[in-house]
Amino acid sequence: MGNDMVSKGRVTIREVAERAGVSTATASRALSGNHPVPPATRARVLRAARDLDYVANAHARALVGGGRKMAAVVVRQVTSPFYAQVAEGVEAEAADRGWLCVVGATGGDAQREMEFVQLMREEGARLVILVGGVVEDEAYRERVAHYAHALDSSGARLVLCGRPAPGPEIPALVVEFDNEAGARAVTAHLLSAGHRRIVFLGGLPGNTALDARVAGYRAALADHGLPPEAAHVVDCGLGRAAGHRAMTELLKRTDEFTAVFAGDDMVAAGALRAIADAGRRVPDDISVVGYNDIPLAEDFNPPLTTVRTPAEELGRAAVRIALRDPEHAAGAHHLLGTHIVVRESVGAPPPGRAL
Amino acid sequence: MGNDMVSKGRVTIREVAERAGVSTATASRALSGNHPVPPATRARVLRAARDLDYVANAHARALVGGGRKMAAVVVRQVTSPFYAQVAEGVEAEAADRGWLCVVGATGGDAQREMEFVQLMREEGARLVILVGGVVEDEAYRERVAHYAHALDSSGARLVLCGRPAPGPEIPALVVEFDNEAGARAVTAHLLSAGHRRIVFLGGLPGNTALDARVAGYRAALADHGLPPEAAHVVDCGLGRAAGHRAMTELLKRTDEFTAVFAGDDMVAAGALRAIADAGRRVPDDISVVGYNDIPLAEDFNPPLTTVRTPAEELGRAAVRIALRDPEHAAGAHHLLGTHIVVRESVGAPPPGRAL
DNA sequence: AACGGCTCTGAAAACCTTTACGCCCGCGCT
DNA sequence: AGCGCGGGCGTAAAGGTTTTCAGAGCCGTT
Structure with a gap:
């Protein structure tokens, strides 16, 4: 593949210009295309550049070009x-x-x-x-x-x-x-399936994304005429491990819920595992939804209903x-x-x- | 946060030097630390740089520095x-x-x-x-x-x-x-669990990584005294979709295997789903191993035995x-x-x- | 007292490309 | 024939930093 004289050091535009028999200015114009150059000259320069395996120096370029x-x-x-x-x-x-x-x-x-x-x-x-x-x-x-x-x-x-x-x-x-609309919609989905006691797993107070999802969750409950007390948010944060831990604890503590809205799919992954570990079945005993629709969400067990955020x-x-x-x-x-x-x-x- | 005169244009080392009452050479030395500079001078330069919110120009630096x-x-x-x-x-x-x-x-x-x-x-x-x-x-x-x-x-x-x-x-x-050693080990694991008819799912002829895994798989079979014919490689390539498709077809075609060695965990994910879809159970009916130990592998259903490649x-x-x-x-x-x-x-x- | 060597510092070159400016030439118009 | 115009192209400056080279000042030694 035509590597002529890859001498040491980098080939500069000067050498290309020299070989093509033009000045560096013309070489630059031919190579960058910023300024019209007669086809014949242009071809000569391009040829020389190819022969020498010329590589423009992005730094020099950026230095003069600004950004x-x-x-x-x-x-x-x-x-x-x-x-x-x-x-x-x-x-x-x-x-x-x-x-x-x-x-x-x-x-x-x-x-x-x-x-x-x-x-x-x-x-x-x-x-x-x-x-x-x-x-x-x-x-x-x-x-x-x-x-x-x-x-x-x-x-x-x-x-x-x-x-x-x-x-x-x-x-x-x-x-x-x-986030609020997405959370509202998926909560509404749970509500229309008949669930009334839905736990939001994965709150992270102060985190604007999670807070918005919690707000959407609350709004959906309110839309359905449920009182504010119906909202139950577990602030365990995100991640598979957090979801697993929080779900395990929750299952130990109470039975007062039929569905879980996980703050994101990784939390859902942890929660699903915790539920399985506790011998409960999804969705027969407990329904679960996630958030984000990560690529593997459809391979969860069972495949996860979730909110796709492209x-x-x-x-x-x-x-x-x-x-x-x-x-x-x-x-x-x-x-x-x-x-x-x-x-x-x-x-x-x-x-x-x-x- | 001390932003003095962020005038238009970028602050150069020249201005920093000027404000510190030194030359650009000294300023450069103080800022880059490439050359010793008396503490007092150094402090003056650093102070000036901070006051002016000086940001070094990486291009100029790279231009002179070579790489x-x-x-x-x-x-x-x-x-x-x-x-x-x-x-x-x-x-x-x-x-x-x-x-x-x-x-x-x-x-x-x-x-x-x-x-x-x-x-x-x-x-x-x-x-x-x-x-x-x-x-x-x-x-x-x-x-x-x-x-x-x-x-x-x-x-x-x-x-x-x-x-x-x-x-x-x-x-x-x-x-x-x-790859060969990893594949050999995990195949040996299946063999020692009693499996004799193991399908390798996810071959990709010519792909050096997959070929090595297949080689390890064959080697393990040979180690166990099994004839070369015992090897059954399905060249479906990688990816969840490929694994799902190939596994579905395989289940339709034959029962002549008790374990599946998936070329990587994504293939395993697809295969697990296909097996579940076909109403078979893992590991009761069919055992499955994967390769790579991706973060979600422990959340597969069931949690996947696999080869950890850090x-x-x-x-x-x-x-x-x-x-x-x-x-x-x-x-x-x-x-x-x-x-x-x-x-x-x-x-x-x-x-x-x-x- | 003179000199060698050391530390600190500055002037200037070098890194490579783009581009503003201006020269030269040829062509077309008057 | 003279003039204006424009295309083609080269010279040189600019862009910001690092680094080499050398000068200046100082201390310690002889």
């Missing part, structure tokens, strides 16, 4: 199916326009988040996407306001996915799912919206729709305990 | 649990040393892989990690030989995770799991080894160990059909 085509997506962990899907969406949308996508994992540590954003400023990323619900405390607001202004001043855009902007005039774009689409939307109309985007708030996916984890409540 | 601290990990898709774990390992190990980690998803398309590697050359990545088994054909060998030489000539290192180097003197480092460790090892002794690393081949995780998807073969 660079790079997007960054920051998540808690890459291995969470939901975050992975969002990252994939960002990567795909970025790749479609020839952009680079770098990912940062914070492990939930604010310090690492700050370091990463700082790094992105140094790298000249033009788009930073922070993904995932958070506890919205004072520290968070300050931190994000700082990011927003810092990035804004270097001409980069900040997108918050599933987390709130700290204020209306902060130069950040919010894109998220309508995570990859969230990632794509974040990039698209941020890049579409940069002016209008700042401060905007976009809600993405969700829908229920009915599978087999919901049934009628057991006759004896219907109400 | 840059950046690793790239290339996978088929980010949403596959296994790849996600590898990527997380790379990211973590990179972050530990202050490196950046960019990820590329190819969707299995060689064209996109080539484009991405090219992009990494332009960006000056110092480490490119290609992850995932492949069909080792002539095109593959040519492609990778090209990568290896191209990257090598720009001083970058190439690591192949779970895929072969096209030749012994190709400047690439191979890090992978010992994927995150694979990613970390790839970075560590490549960066440890760059000289010695080229052409080296590292095998990482695996071990069985016994759960509940394996039992004795049904009495009537033990042999």
Whole structure:
């Protein structure tokens, strides 16, 4: 495959120009296509570049060009199916326009988040996407306001996915799912199946995403004419382990429920296992719904009824919206729709305990 | 948070130097720490930098410095649990040393892989990690030989995770799991449980990773004194859907097996569902083992006995080894160990059909 | 007192590309 | 024939940082 003289050191545009018998200016124009060049000259340059296996230096290019085509997506962990899907969406949308996508994992540590954003400023990323619900405390607001202004001043855009902007005039774009609507719909689904005593498993007070789901859950109960006391929220947080632990305890403590609304599918996974371990059956004894519709949800036992939040689409939307109309985007708030996916984890409540 | 004069345009080291009353050379030395600077001066510079909210320009830095601290990990898709774990390992190990980690998803398309590697050359990545088994054909060998030489000539290192180097003197480092040993062990586990008719579900002829697992499977059968005909490999490829389809067909066609060795856990997920759909029970009627031990494997129904391939460790090892002794690393081949995780998807073969 | 060596610092080059500016030439119009 | 215009192309500057080289000042030694 035509590797002529891959001498040591990198081939520069100077050498390409020399070989093609033109100046570096002309070579640059021919290679980048930024400026018209007669076909014959252009062909000569391209030929020389190919012969020499020339590789443009992105740094030199970015240095003179100002910014660079790079997007960054920051998540808690890459291995969470939901975050992975969002990252994939960002990567795909970025790749479609020839952009680079770098990912940062914070492990939930604010310090690492700050370091990463700082790094992105140094790298000249033009788009930073922070993904995932958070506890919205004072520290968070300050931190994000700082990011927003810092990035804004270097001409980069900040997108918050599933987390709130700290204020209306902060130069950040919010894109998220309508958690409240989704939770309301899936709760309504349980209610219309006959359930009245539904436990919400996986609350995380202060976390805006979870709080919204809890709000939707409460709203659905109210829609159905149930009193506020009907709501029973277990604040065990997210994750498979948390769901397993909380469900195990709950089963030991009470029988006063016929259905479980898990804060996300991983919680549901843990809960399903706990229920099975306790010798109860889903959905005959207890109905379960989850949230997010991760790829394996249909392989749970039984296949999980859940709310599909098209995570990859969230990632794509974040990039698209941020890049579409940069002016209008700042401060905007976009809600993405969700829908229920009915599978087999919901049934009628057991006759004896219907109400 | 002390944002003084974030005027338009970026703050350069020149302004920092000016404010601190030193030259850019001294400022650079104080900021980068590459060269000793008296504490008092150093403090003045740091103070000025903080006051001005100075952000170093990574491009300028990389331009003069030659390379840059950046690793790239290339996978088929980010949403596959296994790849996600590898990527997380790379990211973590990179972050530990202050490196950046960019990820590329190819969707299995060689064209996109080539484009991405090219992009990494332009960006000056110092480490490119290609992850995932492949069909080792002539095109593959040519492609990778090209990568290896191209990257090598720009001083970058190439690591192949779970895929072969096209030749012994190709400047690439191979890090992978010992697929053959893992498959042999888990097959032996089935054999010692009494199974004799074991189907391997998920072959993918030419794919080196799968071929190695099949080889391990055959070796275990031979170890047990079984004739080569005892091996039954279904070449359905990987993925949940493939596993489901192949298992459904197999159940329709024959009863001549008591255990299934799924090529990976996703295949196992599909197979488990197909078995359940057919009204058979695991492990009472059919035993199933998987491969990789993805996070949700313990939530399968029943919890899946599988081979743990510490994927995150694979990613970390790839970075560590490549960066440890760059000289010695080229052409080296590292095998990482695996071990069985016994759960509940394996039992004795049904009495009537033990042999 | 002179000199060697050390520390601190600054001027300037180098890294590679893009682009503003301007030159030269040829063509078409008057 | 002269002039204006525009296409093609080269020169040089700019972009921000690191690093080399060398100068300056100081201390200790002879």
